[in-house]
Amino acid sequence: MDALHGPADVLGALDWHTSLAMFWFMVLLEIPRFTFAFLVVAGQKLAQALRPGSGQSMADELLLESLKVSIVVAGHNEAHAMRACIRSLREQTRRIDEIICVDDGSTDGMREVLAQLRAEGLIDIALCNQDRCGKVAGANLGMMLASGDIIVNLDADCSYDRDAIELLIAPFVDPNVGATCGSIGIRNHTASVVASYQAIEYIISIGLGKRVQEFLNIVTCASGAFGAFRRECFHQIGGNEPASGEDFDMTMRIRRAGWSVRFVADAWCFTDALPTFGGLVRQRRRWDRDTVRIRLRKFRSSFLPTKGSWRSLETVEQLEFIIMTLLPTLVFPLYLGGMLLFLGSGLFFIIGAVALVYIFLELCAFLLAVFISGRFPARTVLELLPFLLTSGLFNGGVMRLVRLYAYFEEWVFRTSKDDRYSPSRVQRIAAIY
């Protein structure tokens, strides 16, 4: 190692079996994930190019046109964002039959904003909880009262492409589709380095990850920020259940109820990423705790074929999570520790070499995702390119350690029961797994 002067020399000097011994983590757990995503997305693009005219039939269009669409926007202290959100909805190419807004105990004048929007005819129904009951209860109130055939659940701090709703509801021509979700992009990627990392992460995970899930018919989460639900399906599963991660939880229940969940890649919603590292860590800890609680506790029956509710596709989806997410997270510190034990200070060369591979993979994934989505202007891509040098390490290293910690605290301490996502009086009683 002494003769080597840098990570690039390390990569060049190793034979294949030494490389495998050094980089087994990447070779076994990272590269297959990227490769599979590349193959699926490239295959889809190729198929699309070969069959350009496979659009909707006239009957499909008539059916879609006849569907009544209700939109529900529930929020707490979203007065500042509400008008912009509603305006972007009123610009939609698809007719929106009903907009319901729920103010969940806001103290920032959101109720007055809603009253004003209603007076201007921009929304149809405004509802108000005097006391905060949580996002779940607010969304349930609006969605239960919605009269549309399709109920679209949105976040107030998001804005939407003009054709977002039209595209989002298109899969509902298939009567088996219970829910759809669209792509979510970051609009404040220049706010901070952390926001840029998140923008890159969203582009790759939406552009590749979600497309792969759609290909395998295992879409895991119809986001609460941008998801559409068939009314019949929503009422069948009983709406959102309390506690955070309700969108992920509901998606799992929808699939288990026999409905299909579809991802519409071309329907775009944009939101602001958290600009600070602390905020990002808190958010991801909450998401990852929810993942453990919902996947490994609430829906652990996916792993038990003897259970009556067992469905092979759900087990495939859970295995995909275990192999692609849980396992790399658990193994990552072991890999780092082992390398430190065997290589001592040479570890830093290996980490450097790993970083080079990460940069290469991230760059390929990023460019492919940008190309596939066709949604990001060249300026955005150029602004994000410098951050690709470190985003791989950040997302693959730092955030993986955050995830590991979140898994640990949830698995050992069940920390999610103390989340402040809902008010304490609700959190205390709500059925938490």
Place this chain on the structure above:
Amino acid sequence: MNTVLRLRPTEKFRCVLFPRDDNITIPDGWTKSGIDSGDWPFTIVMTTPLADPLIDRLLKRVNDPLVPLISLLPDDRDWFDASGPGCWEQALAITERLEKLPEQIRNSANPEDIILARLHSRDADMTASYNTTQPGMVSYAALGGRLDAPAEAANKLVQRDCLSRSFFDRLHICPQCRGSALNVREECHACRSPQIDEQAIVHHFRCGYEGLEKTFKRSDGGLQCPQCNDMLRHIGLDYDKPGSAIECQSCNSINDTPAIGFVCMGCRAWHDAAQMPVRDWFSYKMTPAGTRTLLAGGVGELAPPDRSDTFKLILQQALQHETAFQTPFQVLRGVFAGDAATQTHNLRLASRTEDLVMDVLRSALRPVDTVTRHDNGVLILLPHMDREGIEPVIAEIEQRMSEVVRTDPGLRLDILSRREAEQLLEEL
């Protein structure tokens, strides 16, 4: 009829009894006359209560708004200058004061002269009072119902300092018929039906269901959640009621608050609360200047001073100064071009916003600058300012507007050239 009158011994005051009743004895000093006799002044004496339309027809026939009208029987309607015991004495006092008025006032058809003459002759203030028989719901007893739009004329007299005024009340008026006989009611936002009910919203903690109380089944011991069938027994522990919703019994629409609607009792028109204009009513008192104007012959045909005249005068002066002394000035014309939605859906908000804009303009400009409303916008005159100096002023105005005015009125400011300023002067 036992009133003691202080009549001048040599004069006979004329009165017209209506309906004519020869059995009624009139006090000494009075003589009976006819409406068409041409004698002036005379007093109309009601011998029996008559319906309003009849009195109205009678007064139209008399066609003299200053003629006193009294009723021998007690009657508190605005028509009468006096009624019941003592009415002859009051009629006499009014007649004496009328006689002292200049000839041109007695013959004037100008509402402002009539107001001054009536207030002076009746020795009364123009005090506003509620009157449900009037479309505007307010009347002035001192005017005896003789003028169609007394408040407008009185406000012109206030501008001339002939009257002073004090606030009485603010009433909504129907945009269609201008009446204030309105029924204010709570309505459904969707169909505007007043048939609405308020219901509690119930939130079940355990399953997260939140809905109207009526969706929960009532059974022994409490409510049953429609989603999970759990019993809700203990408020605060099992569930709470975080709010309420208004449900329409006509169209089943639900909202958090009812809409407010107005139905005009006069023309039956329905209006949204946000569209309802308001009108301020005042009580008025004659000032010494009013008395002087009256005794000097009244206001005549002169128009009251207009605020835009001030602007016109200053603009005229600025143009002359620029010609004579090369002192530059700038004129800005602002037009409220914006937010049609606000203007259509909430006229009052639009009006308040424009008031706020005026405040912002005054705060952003120098004390020597002049701002006035003009058509659908504003005019701003900035003396001693060249073309280079105006751009920072516009930037400052736009900056203040963005900070203070939350509802964008779409004010667009244009700098007028000298030629345009001259054209503006002609328009004014």
